[in-house]
Every structure is written in structure tokens, then in C-alpha cells.
Amino acid sequence: MTTATIRRMRPQDLALALDWAAAEGWNPGLSDAACFLAADPDGFLLAELAGEPVGCVSAVRYGDAFGFLGFYIVRPEHRGRGHGLALWRAAMARLQPGTVGLDGVVAQQDNYRRSGFALLHRNIRYGAARPHAPHVQDAPAISPAADLPFAAVAAFDRHFFPTARDGFLGAWLSAPGHVARVATGPGGVLGLGVLRPCREGSKIGPLFAQDGATGRAIFAALLRAAPPGPIFLDLPEPNADAVAMAVAAGMTPAFETARMYAGVAPALPIDRIYGITSFELG
Template sequence: MTATEARMAVALAQQEGWNPGLNDAEVFLAVNQEGMLCIHFDGQPIGFSSVMRYDSRYAFFGLYMVQEEFRKLGFGMAMTQKRLEMAGKRCIGLDGVTENVTIYSHIGFRSSYRNIRFCMPEAIVEQCLANSQLEQHSDITVIPLSSVSPHLLTAFDRFYFQACRSHFLKVWCYQEDVIALAAQYQGELAGYIVIRPCVIGSKIGPLFAQSRAIAESLLFTALALSNRPPFYLDIPEPNQNAINLANDNKMVIISEVMRMYRGTPPPINLAGVYGITSLEMG
């Protein structure tokens, strides 16, 4: 996929209501140029998809779109077959919209759990920040993520993601206009958060933390630094502490996707995933 085609893919994502990040085209190419795919008809790009091969064991499918007039003509499946070929014997993850779950099941994917998207409108953010002043955790320190060594960040991230992704983190966490913070508990790295600007508001992800208190400290500190509401957060349903955090802070459910796997995924500590990285990258 060329840079022009990547921008076209993000523009189509915006048209479809996906609310992409402002830097997504450049970031996706920087971390995954070989895995960004485009299909053409009559010399024109008509569909886009991606396969992110994180390591020899795990890959992730995302950014799957075909222009409306070319749907149900086999172009999408052609891209998927190419992605399956590129993924090889790796376990593959994806976040599928409800209407496509049956289609994915026919090619070997199995439903695992829902990722639920919550929204924090500006009024809710203001209330959360006011409430956060009432509850301070003296043993939790929030610092810039840039203060954490890349090696330490990568090692911490691996507890909550299915592969080591050092190069990805170097790009994702330091893209233009992001807010990226880390939390220390008793002097040790205990969580981190990234908020990236989107066409509408901002998306939070990842938000990984060893406890709800740490996740809230990161979240409220990051929200106080950002001026781009509303905020969107994708939470894995099995993490009840994360769901409770969202509900207790009056976040609003706006959509959901099904996390599916083809093969057995590497184990992670899902209890520490308070927000996934993105629906496009896992």
C-alpha cells in the first residue's frame, strides 16, 4: 500500500463512521508497510485491509473495508485469503463487527469475548475530573511515558498483549499530539496510557494497569491534560474491574465488536487490560 492509498483507506474509514486517528495513515505504514493491503479494480483502489505480523506466533487482521459499490463481489474475500496466506501458521486475532462474525467463523475464527466501546462526553469528563480530586493515591506516581526505558515498556506491555511489539510501541506511543503517561507503584512500572487525537475527539488505547486504582490515576491525569473530548475507550468485557470503572464514571456504551481468534492465542493478563490499543491493530 502506498502513502496515498493509506490516506484513502483512512478516509474511507472516516466515511464509514470509524473515527480514525489523525495520524493513522502514517502510523500504520510506519509499523506495518508490508502488511497494509489494497485491492484494485480497473486500476483504481477499491478495498483495503491489513495483517500485522507481530512475531512468528501472532498476527492481527484489521482495517477491512471495500467501497460500497464493490461489496459482495468477492473482493473482500480475496484480500482475506491473501492475509491468511501472509499470516501462515500464526494465531490470528481480529475484532469483527456483529454482522461479519458468521463469515469469519466459516474460515476458522472462533468468538472469544466482546470488546465494548465506551464514550466519555465532555460533561462526563468534567465530572470525573472533579470526583478524582476527592480520591488521591499517594503511592501511585504518574510520569511521562518518555521517562520509561523502551526495554522496560516493552517487557511490561508483553504481559497484556499477545506478542513483543517494541517497534510498534516506539511509533505508536510517540506519534504527533499524543498524550502518553506511565504509572509507578512503589517505584515500579505499574501501568501506562496513550491517548491519540481522532477526527472526532480522542481514543484511549492502550490503557494497561495492574489495578483499577492505577488505571484511574492514569486515566484522570491524561484526561486533565487533553483538550480533545469526547474520549473513546474499548474495554474487553471479561475485565469486570474495567467495566465497573466505565460504569461508575458514567461512560456511555456506543458499540461493540467480537474478538475472534483463528488458532490458540498466546496467554495474556486480560485483567490488566482496561483499554485495548485499537480495533485495527489489536
Template sequence: MISVENLELKKLNQDGVNTLVDWAKNEGWNPGENDSTVFWKTDPDGFYGFYNDKELIAGGAVVSYNQEFGFMGLFIVHPDLREQGIGKKLWYLRRDLLIKRLHNNASIGMDGVVAMQPFYEKGGFNIAFRDERYECIGKKMDVSTNISPIETEDLEKLFEYDIACFGYKRQEFLKSWFSMPQSNTFKYSENNEVLGYAVIRKVDKGYKIGPLFANNNQIAEELYKSCLNTASGDSVYLDIPTINTKAVDLVNKYDAKYVFECARMYYGQAPKVAIDKIYGITTFELG
């Protein structure tokens, strides 16, 4: 039996983040094959956990976006060591550390599985909306000529567009997210103006779209079809905020099947975002 009282919070190196993502794969969370590299580049100081005899036994993200907004994700205790109080101690230490990493009164987000939501609520988080994961099978379809890949010269416009949907600047994350191996990026443009974008990447089982942001349902559908085009015959997953009923309509139109759900939760004030533009969130791990 491990002495929970003697466990000390330690910063993880990149190998530690890789281990957490491997555990996430074993949990069936279906992470991307290159997710850990992007996560690490986003905030190398944003991952902490517990070690026992130099072996990682539990960990999670405490990522800061320019000290303006934080996100707690990738929270995992090794399956052999659960129900001992390790996770509870780790979670509260991570929450308190992230509060210190941020500006005063900055908000923190997370996506909580249903079973853990009461625990997170006791820790000061409030549910903003439900996220549901849907699975569709990729197939070839014609798409709008307004769709094109994201290029380097598009980045500044994409950064600005993303703020309206995420709520805060996250350039470092996006630069790495857009350039991941085994991924495809798409933007929808009219008159040199970006009206939506999407990323699809290879994950452990199939492919996952995230984010899918668009000004309206028609644009969202064209981006969704573009992503499905790249994964013909494979499972394609999309995590939608059910508060946006147009996102629900989109997955229903393509006969996507419900997989599971989380809830987007916030400690402090929920960010001001254009929820009607969010057809698919980026990740459950970093927001």
C-alpha cells in the same frame, strides 16, 4: 461491474494505507489523525488490497509481529462496490497470505463487527471476548503523583510490561505510538517499577484512549483520569474487553456511554495475556 475473478492481491504503499484510514473515517470508525503513519512504520509489508484501473477499491492489514503473531484489521471495501464478492475474496486471500508470513501454527487476531462475526467464524476464527466502545467527556481532575509522562528512558520497561498484556513483542509499533503528534502518554510507577500505562490521542471526533493497561483498578482509574484531564470538554473513547469486569466497573463509574461493540477473535490459539490488566485495548486495526 468489476470482474471479481480477475482481481489480484497487491501490496499497498503508504498512500494506500492513508486511503484505507480515510475510508475508515467515513465509516465512522473514528481513527486517529496520525494512525496511518504508525501503522505503516509498524509493518510496511503488512497491507494489501485490490486495484481496478490503478485505483484502490478494497484493502486491509495483514500485520506480522516478528512472525510470532498476526493481526487482520482495517478491512474495507469501497462502499460503491460492496455485495459483489470482492470483500469475501480479499479477506480469504489476506488470511492465507498472513498465515504464510508467520511461523507455523502462529495465531492471528482481529476485531470483528457483530454483523461479520459469523463470516469470520466460517473462516476459522473463534470469539475470545467482546470489546465495547464507551464515550466519556473529558474533565479536569486531581491525579496521583505516581503518574508521569512516558520518557525515552522508560521504553524498555514499557516494552516488557506490554508483553504481558498484548502477548507478543511489538517494539516498533510502540515506539511510534508513544511519539505520535497530538497525543499524551502516561505511566504509573512505584519504586521505579511500571505498574500501568496509557496513551490518549486525537482522533477524527474527540480523543481515544488505547491502550489502558494497569495492575489493578485503582491504578487504571488514575490513568483514566489523567487521560480525561487532557481533553476537557471533548469526547473521550475507550474500547474495553468486557471479560474484564473491572474495566466495565470503571466506565460505569464515570458514566461513560456505550457506543458500539466488536469481538476479539483468534485464528489458532488465543494469546496468553493478563486480561485482568487490560482496561482498554490499543486499536481495532492492529490489536
């Protein structure tokens, strides 16, 4: 059996990987390629068999201590031939020796566990054709993220992610079609949310807030700014208030993943994470 050759993706290869992700039902964002490459241009791997792309994986490094694995796809007609294992080994080798996170499909949890990953919590994707924007009394001031110094927004983001990700965050906030909003108060930044257009409708993520009222205020602002089409929100299931917010908006579960880590899991404030950024990059 011939094993595929693994190489680093070129920018045009990532467009193909996004098409594969769409075929899997993952509904990627329209500007994901540029934003993902800004996170780590060397972090996307392609498997080729006699020059034909047959699979892909992302192994994005955020510094030396943390990485995230995603985009793990082998084309259906090439599965069961060892190409996925070759991709997995290449990705994990690139991310050593730090902690590695992933959002895996539930059916693969046992396989990830055998590779040293432990389940931390489930993430649930909620969606609706027309979510109801919540009404929030005494809501904080909401403004475009571009109105604030980027350093202030990046400093707030660092409370919710294991390490700095300024390159990715700058691209994510300013990508074409992305709507980025912040909540502010006397203490500075209180919340951050981004809505991005996807192949089907839009997704909200991240949605970080110091409390439920702030999270709902940003959520409402993003819903009002959304173009026509369904809206999806990926949230950590342990945040019961985030679940209640989505349910009250008329959203229902559509998909779920298993957030798992190999190594020491980061201690993130789950009760203030009302929407994760993406299943691909954490």
C-alpha cells in the same frame, strides 16, 4: 466477473484507507498511518479494479507466530462481487501459519467463524462528551512515558500483548498529539496509558494497569490532559472493573466488536487490560 488485483499499499494509500474507515464510522486517529506502518510496512493490502481502489485489509505480522487482521473494507458500490473474498484470502495467506486475531463487527461473526475464528470476548467502545476523572486515593506516581527508558515501557507492554511490538509502540508513544503516561512504583512500571487525537475527539488506548487504582489514576491523568471534544475508551467486556470505571466516568456504550482468534488464543491478563490499543492492530 472481473476480480480485483491485490497489491501492497504504498504510504499514500493508507491515507485513503483511513478515509474509508472514517466513512464507516470507525473514527481513526490523526497519526494512525505512520504508527500502523511502523508495526509492519508490508502489512496493508489494497484491492484495485482497473486501477481504481475498491477495498483494503490489514494483515500485520508481529513476528512469525502472531498476526492481526483489520481495516477490512470494500467500498459499498463494489460489494458482493468477490473483491472482499480476494482480500481476505490474501490477508490470511500472509499471516499463516501463526495465530491470527481480529476485532470484527458483530454482524460478521458467523462469517469469521466459518473461516476458522472463535469468539473469545466482546470489546465495547464507551464514550462521553466530558467524562468525569476519577479521584484515586493513594495513587501511584504518574509521569510522561518519555521520562522512562523505552525498554522498561516496552517490557511492561509485553505482559499485555502476545508478542513484542517495539516498532509500533515507539511510534505510538511519541506520535504528534499523543499523550503517553506511565504509573511507577518501587517495583518499576505499574501501568501504561495513551490518549490519541482522532477525527472526532480522542481515544484512550492502550490502558494497562496492575490493579484498578493504577488504571484509574492513569485514566484520570489522560482525561485531564485531553483536548476539548468527546473521549472514547475501547475495553474488553469481561473486565468488569474497567466497565465500572467507564460507567462511573459517565461514559456509555457506543460500539462493539467481537475479539476472535484463528489458532491458539493468547492467554492475556484481561483483568488488567482497562483499554485495548486499537480495533485495527489489537
